[in-house]
Amino acid sequence: MAKQSDTYFELTYEPPWKGIHVDLPDNKIPGNYTPSATNWIPRSGELRTRPRLSQLIANLPDGSQPTGINSFTDSNNITHTIAVSTTGLWQLNSNWRQFKGKEWSLVGRFTNPYSVNSPASIQVFLDQLYFVIGDFNLWNWSGLTPNSLSSLPALTSIAKYDIAHNLLAGAVFLGELNAQLILLNTIEQQNIPSKAATNFTQRIRWCASGQPTVWDPTVNIGAGFNDELDVPDVITGFLTIGRNGFVFRTNGITEMTSISQGVLPFDFNHLWASERGIGNVFPFSISGYGPVGCFVSTDDVYELSLGGFKKIGGVARNAIYVDLAAAIAPPISSMFPSFSLAYPYLTYKIAIPMPGQITKNWCYFVEADAWFPWVERTGIETGKTILVPTL
Amino acid sequence: MSKALSNIASLKPCKLLLEIRQISNTDGNSIGSRGTGGGGGGGASPLAPKGASNLSLITSTGGINGTSSLLLVPIYITHLQKFVFASFDPTNFNCEEDCFYNFKMEDMKLGRNVDVHKVYLQYRDLGKVTFTVSVSAMLLNRKTNKSTLNNASKDLILGTGDGLIHSKFIDLKVQGERPQLSITRKANNGPLSIIAAMLVGNMAEEEQL
Numbered sequence: 001m002a003k004q005s006d007t008y009f010e011l012t013y014e015p016p017w018k019g020i021h022v023d024l025p026d027n028k029i030p031g032n033y034t035p036s037a038t039n040w041i042p043r044s045g046e047l048r049t050r051p052r053l054s055q056l057i058a059n060l061p062d063g064s065q066p067t068g069i070n071s072f073t074d075s076n077n078i079t080h081t082i083a084v085s086t087t088g089l090w091q092l093n094s095n096w097r098q099f100k101g102k103e104w105s106l107v108g109r110f111t112n113p114y115s116v117n118s119p120a121s122i123q124v125f126l127d128q129l130y131f132v133i134g135d136f137n138l139w140n141w142s143g144l145t146p147n148s149l150s151s152l153p154a155l156t157s158i159a160k161y162d163i164a165h166n167l168l169a170g171a172v173f174l175g176e177l178n179a180q181l182i183l184l185n186t187i188e189q190q191n192i193p194s195k196a197a198t199n200f201t202q203r204i205r206w207c208a209s210g211q212p213t214v215w216d217p218t219v220n221i222g223a224g225f226n227d228e229l230d231v232p233d234v235i236t237g238f239l240t241i242g243r244n245g246f247v248f249r250t251n252g253i254t255e256m257t258s259i260s261q262g263v264l265p266f267d268f269n270h271l272w273a274s275e276r277g278i279g280n281v282f283p284f285s286i287s288g289y290g291p292v293g294c295f296v297s298t299d300d301v302y303e304l305s306l307g308g309f310k311k312i313g314g315v316a317r318n319a320i321y322v323d324l325a326a327a328i329a330p331p332i333s334s335m336f337p338s339f340s341l342a343y344p345y346l347t348y349k350i351a352i353p354m355p356g357q358i359t360k361n362w363c364y365f366v367e368a369d370a371w372f373p374w375v376e377r378t379g380i381e382t383g384k385t386i387l388v389p390t391l
Numbered sequence: 392m393s394k395a396l397s398n399i400a401s402l403k404p405c406k407l408l409l410e411i412r413q414i415s416n417t418d419g420n421s422i423g424s425r426g427t428g429g430g431g432g433g434g435a436s437p438l439a440p441k442g443a444s445n446l447s448l449i450t451s452t453g454g455i456n457g458t459s460s461l462l463l464v465p466i467y468i469t470h471l472q473k474f475v476f477a478s479f480d481p482t483n484f485n486c487e488e489d490c491f492y493n494f495k496m497e498d499m500k501l502g503r504n505v506d507v508h509k510v511y512l513q514y515r516d517l518g519k520v521t522f523t524v525s526v527s528a529m530l531l532n533r534k535t536n537k538s539t540l541n542n543a544s545k546d547l548i549l550g551t552g553d554g555l556i557h558s559k560f561i562d563l564k565v566q567g568e569r570p571q572l573s574i575t576r577k578a579n580n581g582p583l584s585i586i587a588a589m590l591v592g593n594m595a596e597e598e599q600l
Contacts, residue, residue: 009505011590013494013572027496027569039490046515048584049486049576050479055468056461057476065474066465071457076450079457083465083476094455105453144449154452339462343481357469375488376466382474383465389457 015045019370020316033315038375042368043345050374051339057096057103060085067133068120071388074143075127081388082107082141084120084131089141089155092390107141108155119284119332119383121174125181125212130158130174136187136197137170140212159183161205161215161225165192169205169215172283175238177245178258178265180206180222184247185235201234203227204247204268209261221263228254231270233279237286239293242306248280248295278302278309282324287335287348287384294335294348294364296324301350301364312348312364316371320350320362323373329353334385351381484517484582492585494572499594504530507570507592510561512585518552520581524574526590528567541567556586 013031019042021033029035041050060066064085071081081092088109096103110133118134129141138159145154159169167190171183183205189195208214208222217224228235228247237248245256247268255269278297280286285296293304294312301313301320313320324331331352338344346366354360359381361374464477499505507526525544532539543565549557572590576583 007593007596009499009590009592009594011497013588015586025496026493026571027498029495031495033495035493035496037490037492039486039488040492041484046584046586047492048484048517049490049582050484050488051481052483052485052487053464053477053479054487055475056463056478059473059475063474065467066476069463069465069476073457074451074454078451078454080451080454085474091453092455093453107452143451143454145452336462339479339481341460345481357467359466377488378477379467379469381464381466385462385464387460387462389455389459390461390463391455391457391459 015042015047016368017042017045017047017370018368019365019372020319022319023315023317029315038373040372041363042365042370042372050372053376053378057092058101060087060090060104061101061106062087064088066383067118068122068131068383069386069388070122070124070129070131072124072129072143073127076144078143079389080129080143081390082129084122084133089129089131089139094391096390110135110137110139110155111157118172121172123174123176123181125176126210128212130181130212132171132174132183134172134187135170136168136189138168138174138181138183138215158213159205159207159215160213161188161223163216163219167192167195171205173235173238175240175245177206177240177256178243179210180208180265181212182206182238182245182256184238186225200227202229202231204235204256204266206265209265222261222265224263224265226266226268228268228270236280236283237295239286239288239295239304241288241291241293241304246293246304248286250281251279251298253279282331282333284330284384285333285350287333289335289337289346292335292346292366294333296331296333296350303348312369314369314371316362319373320371323352323354323360323362324350326354327352328355329380332381332384336385336387338387340387349385351385353380484584485579486576486582487578489576489578490583491573491575494588496569496571497590498569502568504566504568504595505570505592506595507563507565507590509591510563510572511589511591512559512561513556513587514549514559515556515584515586516550516553517582517584519548519550520576520583521546521548522574522576522580522583523547524561524563524572526563526565526570526572528565528570530567538568541565550581 137157172185208220233250
C-alpha cells in the first residue's frame with residue numbers, strides 16, 4: 001500500500017504473507033507476496049526464519065537407508081515407532097534419549113528382497129503394521145513377536161495369492177478400504193519353480209474382508225484382483241477419502257468404490273481414461289491428512305477433498321515446476337498436521353532432490369494458502385516426513 | 392472360619408525370586424525392558440518357551456507410551472555420508488541455512504526516479520539476530536540510456552529475546568527506478584520474525600525527456 005503526497009511516499013508491507021508469486025513481473029505482484037525468498041515460514045501474521053533442522057536420532061545400527069517411518073498401537077495398547085530401511089524393520093527404543101547408539105532395535109530383516117529402491121508404503125490395520133517396499137512381499141508385524149511366550153518370527157510375508165504353488169505378492173503401494181488391504185502396482189512371484197517376480201503396474205489386489213492374511217481367491221472369494229486394462233498408464237499412488245479410494249495413474253485417476261463383500265467387492269470408475277489428463281506424475285508425491293490429499297500432476301499441484309479437486313499451485317506453480325524439472329531423483333511429498341503438538345500447522349511438503357546433493361522443499365501452508373521454498377544443503381531426504389510418537 | 396480361609400491362614404511365607412537379564416537381538420543392540428504391558432525387547436528371549444501357550448498373556452515387544460510426538464525427517468547427510476533422522480524444531484527459529492526475502496519491486500510512476508532514504512521495520516524479538524537490510528534500484532543514465540543497479544545495505548544486530556514487538560528505523564539512501572527492499576540473514580545468525588516493513592522516500596519531479 002502506498003501513501004503519497006506530491007513527492008513524499010511510504011510503501012508498507014504487511015501480513016498476511018502469501019509467499020512466492022512468479023505469475024507476474026516482480027514490480028506487478030501484490031505487496032504481501034515475494035518474487036523470491038527462501039527458508040521462511042508465515043504464521044500468525046509473522047514472517048519467521050524457518051524452524052531449525054537438526055539431527056535428532058542417529059542412523060540405524062547397520063547404516064542402512066531408511067525408506068519410511070510410521071507408528072502404530074498394538075493390541076496391548078503399546079505404541080511402536082518404526083523405521084523401514086533397505087535391510088529390514090527397526091523400532092525406536094523407549095530410552096533412546098539416554099543411551100546414544102542404542103536408539104534403534106532390529107525387529108526383523110528382509111529375506112530375498114527383489115528391489116528396495118522405492119520408499120516404503122505403510123498401512124496400519126487391525127492393530128498391526130503392514131508395509132510394502134517394492135518387492136514381492138507384503139510384510140506384517142504385530143508388535144508382539146518375538147517375545148517370552150512366542151517363537152514366531154517377527155516379520156512375516158503374508159500375501160500368498162496362490163496357496164497351491166506357494167506364490168507371494170507384494171507391491172509398490174499399499175492402502176486400506178472397506179476393511180480390506182489393497183496392493184497396487186503389484187509385484188508377484190511367477191514361473192514355477194524359479195518364482196521370478198513380475199511387476200504388474202496396472203494391477204490392484206485385495207485381501208478378504210477383515211482377513212489380511214487371505215489373498216487367494218480360491219480360498220476365499222472375498223480376495224481378488226483387477227487389472228486396469230481400460231487405461232493407458234501405470235498406477236502411481238493411492239489415497240482414500242471417506243468411503244472412496246482414489247487410484248492415481250500417471251495421466252488419470254480411477255475412483256474405487258466399495259459395493260459388496262462378494263466376488264466383486266469394488267467398482268472401478270475411471271474419472272478419465274484419456275492418454276493425457278490430470279494424474280499423479282511423481283509416484284511419491286501423493287500425501288493426505290484426514291479428508292485432504294495433495295498430489296503433483298503435469299499441469300499443476302492439486303488438492304483433493306470431499307468437495308472435489310482444487311488447483312493449489314497458484315502463483316507459485318511455475319517456480320515449483322522449474323525445480324521439479326531439475327530433480328535428480330523422484331520427489332517425495334509429505335503432509336503433516338503439525339511440527340509438534342504445540343505447533344499445529346497443516347503443511348504439504350514436496351522434497352525435491354537437487355543437483356549438489358541438496359534438498360529443496362516446497363512447503364504449502366494450508367491455513368495461509370501460501371507456498372514457501374526451503375533449502376537444505378545438509379543432504380537428501382530419503383522418505384516421508386511424519387509426526388510420530390517418540391516418548 | 393471356613394475351611395478355605397483356614398487353609399490360607401496355614402500357608403507359610405515364601406520368597407519370590409526376580410531375575411533381570413539384558414536381552415539382545417542378533418545385532419547385539421540391547422533393548423531396554425518395558426514397563427507394564429511393554430514386555431521385553433526384540434529378539435528371542437533366552438527365557439522363552441517354545442510356542443505361544445496363552446494368547447492373552449502375550450506381551451508387546453518393546454514400544455513406547457506414545458505421549459509425545461516429533462516431526463521426523465529421514466535424511467542422508469552428505470558430508471557425513473550417513474542416513475539419520477532429523478527434525479524441524481518449532482521452538483527454535485535460528486535456521487541452519489541462509490535466508491533471504493525480497494519484497495515487491497515498486498513502480499511509483501513509470502519512468503520516474505525515486506530517492507529512498509529510510510526503511511522501517513517492525514519485528515518480534517525472538518533473540519539475538521544478525522541480518523542485513525538492503526534496498527536496490529535501477530538508475531537510468533539519460534545520456535547513455537543504460538541502467539545500472541544501485542544498492543545500499545546495512546548490517547543490523549538486534550534482539551534480546553524478550554518476545555515483544557519492536558520497531559526500527561534504518562537510514563538507507565538509494566536513487567533509481569523500481570526500488571526493492573530485501574532482507575538477508577546468514578545461516579545460524581539468529582531467529583528473525585518480521586511483522587511489517589516500510590520504504591520511505593521522495594519521488595523525483597523533473598521532466599523525463
